[in-house]
Amino acid sequence: MSSTEIYVLEEVELNNPVFIEALPGIGHVGKLAADHIIDELEATKFAEIYSNSFPPQVFVKDNGIIESMSNELYYLKDVGENHLDLIILVGNTQALSPEGQYEVCKDTFDFVKNFGIQRVFTLGGLPVGQPLEEPKVLGAANCEENIEILKEIGVEIRENDGGIVGVSGLFLGIAKLNDIPGTCLMGETLGYFIDASAAEAMLEKLSVLLEFEVNTEKLEERAEETREMLAKAQQMEQQIINRASGADGEDLRYIG
Amino acid sequence: MSSTEIYVLEEVELNNPVFIEALPGIGHVGKLAADHIIDELEATKFAEIYSNSFPPQVFVKDNGIIESMSNELYYLKDVGENHLDLIILVGNTQALSPEGQYEVCKDTFDFVKNFGIQRVFTLGGLPVGQPLEEPKVLGAANCEENIEILKEIGVEIRENDGGIVGVSGLFLGIAKLNDIPGTCLMGETLGYFIDASAAEAMLEKLSVLLEFEVNTEKLEERAEETREMLAKAQQMEQQIINRASGADGEDLRYIG
């Protein structure tokens, strides 16, 4: 009995769109890259996704107006040389529990599958131990064909050194069960730092794969905004985790 | 499949009521203020709310009679200069899990929405580091209009410094999705102390917003009662958390 609620803001028809997932994750490499595409190419939000598995909180924005925890779907039409349609999944959170992760992924996938998606890209970060002059982008996929494509454009293949935790992994698995080719791009990052250069490297590879152009001039400015939002978010989330695990003397009931 | 059970004690008709949430939270500022309104203005309890997400326990009161964990809805008719009807949500607990928090909020909101609520107020506390001579009341809202109203009556707007965790946040988000204007009032408090002066400051602002009068003479006396109840509650809750997180050698199965 899923608790995922999808609010459709605009009925839209898309032509075999590419689905790109970029929810908050390690170093927010994917989120930063996707938010930049949405801004630069002026994507349109057409759906909001809510779940009981999201953190039970709201953010307070600069003007005192609250922002609920949610995922959002944007679309773009006729992008780049191949005139591609895109669906981009972004948001301010992922589900807290394992069950919630699966549930929100499946419900979101079922929703976007109806638009006839033909390819899936998930954008994540890969934590590295030291600062990098030139962060690489690594790749994994749910089919041989996509691995070959990644190799052709010079994306290093991630091999047998762990896995992909969270939605960036789950969407590849769900896509595979639906016979839809999927690729995960992972930008090397220090992880605890919103990393404009990692996002830039990722945008570059994504531009080649999807054959579109995106101006990265304002990327550092956006990184700064994201840093501020996240400092706030992480502080709240740590509070919830501490409470849930009894690390301090308070718990959820004493908030509010 | 929600486990929320709402027992209606009295069928009541209300005229576009204002909904006020004041469940236990930081410093119990909201709870103390709302309990005081209920007592002074002689509000009538008309519904009890139970959930499997509440802590699995009962309190033992002074006379040896047990009290279940529950939320309660009270109504008031024809209050103040504007002859407002009010629905007030109070109780001795909030849900333990994130999923439970969302579930109880949604089910409660669906219930009160049927009474035609036009505005939502959520009352919470905001922890501050040191004792305050004159605790302020800060505000946030789910729409621009309410922010303006708060500014007009001298409530400081809380800006971009975290968020609102728990039901006081969630009700604002749910109200927004239902196009109902909502405001959160947060009373500055030390947090670990039941703070009559914070509740008094909050009652003052609420009186202005809703244009009604409430005598605050007995507030300190009520604060004392609340302190005793909470000392008991927090002790039990800490036990549950410790057990759930394995911090001691016992667990839920060995209680009872």
Place this chain on the structure above:
Amino acid sequence: MSSTEIYVLEEVELNNPVFIEALPGIGHVGKLAADHIIDELEATKFAEIYSNSFPPQVFVKDNGIIESMSNELYYLKDVGENHLDLIILVGNTQALSPEGQYEVCKDTFDFVKNFGIQRVFTLGGLPVGQPLEEPKVLGAANCEENIEILKEIGVEIRENDGGIVGVSGLFLGIAKLNDIPGTCLMGETLGYFIDASAAEAMLEKLSVLLEFEVNTEKLEERAEETREMLAKAQQMEQQIINRASGADGEDLRYIG
């Protein structure tokens, strides 16, 4: 969507039975007392209760045969001077999660309510700091009338010093919602020790309340058996808790 499964072993008709809950808890005072009644008065098991919220494990008994985690319902007919019928709830576990605690309680209550139960007793332990020469039995109830009955027979009323965590509390609350009088007897105990003298004190009070006789000669022998069973159980449960809370490097997936 409850996962509680109740297997009926014998269709039985009972005459307004008294329901007694005695699941594992603090010092296993209630469990020891109830197991003794079942044994001495030769009660008949008529139902087994299973739940997905019980610990995911089985015990291995002396002969190498496994025992599932379960609760069990026994009945007795025509007991004592008042010819009472009894339903006794015992078992080797309580649910692990808060939600599970509520769910199993409600489903069990709905099942026994159909037999026309008129009174509810829950048997628990109350931890005390030091060894006691003569452990007392304290009481709480869900109605004034039961408090008076307890006072009449010399049971000290527990007042405002905490609460009752787990099923012994929840059954009182559920009974109250169903207008069925309920009493909790709590035997003082060191808690970490299976305490035959605490169970004997409890049996004595219960005998007076229900007007029946039970020979307590074999109680110490039974206490010894229970100690062995519990040493085993607590060891396993601690393992599960440690794993669930990440206290060691293993988790549930690496068991089996």
Place this chain on the structure above:
Amino acid sequence: MSSTEIYVLEEVELNNPVFIEALPGIGHVGKLAADHIIDELEATKFAEIYSNSFPPQVFVKDNGIIESMSNELYYLKDVGENHLDLIILVGNTQALSPEGQYEVCKDTFDFVKNFGIQRVFTLGGLPVGQPLEEPKVLGAANCEENIEILKEIGVEIRENDGGIVGVSGLFLGIAKLNDIPGTCLMGETLGYFIDASAAEAMLEKLSVLLEFEVNTEKLEERAEETREMLAKAQQMEQQIINRASGADGEDLRYIG
């Protein structure tokens, strides 16, 4: 409302098959033994099992292709002197939560029961404190008859020294409720080491019980492969546990 999804890859008819469970567990003794049978006797995969209770992640294999968390069912026909049909349950994970453990077990059991299974074997490990020259295989069962069979072939009976945590225990309990005889074989192992000699001892006993032969020459080679896979898995799982329990400053939302 179960989230277990069973994908049938091949419709197959089996003749009163024996069901063997060998999911990842202590020392991976069972998993190693079962994977070896599948490989040597060329078993056919006929179903894949997915659950929202599995860890929310995918593995990345050597070639950069992802592998979802799943359980798998293989069949073998006409094995050994008794021409037995077998169903073997293997996989790369067990469910994370207690509720998930029960749910996946029950759903899997319901599925294989339809093939007319007559016997159940669950294969696990039993951690011992020091390295063993000749690891023993211990046994437990859900009926007297199976205990006698184990004794006849020289399997030591495990008596009253704890229990069986996870699916290897749960399947025995579920089989018992379905009147199907079940046996658990537990190979002594250091636990943190993939132990080819423990798996070999288990295969030997299983060969006698089911009267079939299996070449164990390549067992050490397979052990090595399993070690590599598990090093990867355990690292990821520890990350999830740490996050879920707040042991580090990150949580699930910041992965991906």
